[in-house]
Amino acid sequence: MSAQHRTAPIARTPDLVPLNTADNWSHFAPGPAVIALGVLLTRRPRTGADR
Secondary structure, three states, X not given: OOHHHOOOOOOOOOOOOXXXXXXXXXXXXXXXXXXXXXXXXXXXXXXXXXX
């Protein structure tokens, strides 16, 4: 087999779920801010009295 056709070795322990605290907080912290922005910036339907 030539060097061009070798495949990369498969990792024995895949890192599919990040389990460190800094990564968890960096994803959790913006959550409430994104939800609040979605609520605050959502257009509300106009009623008959508003027209």
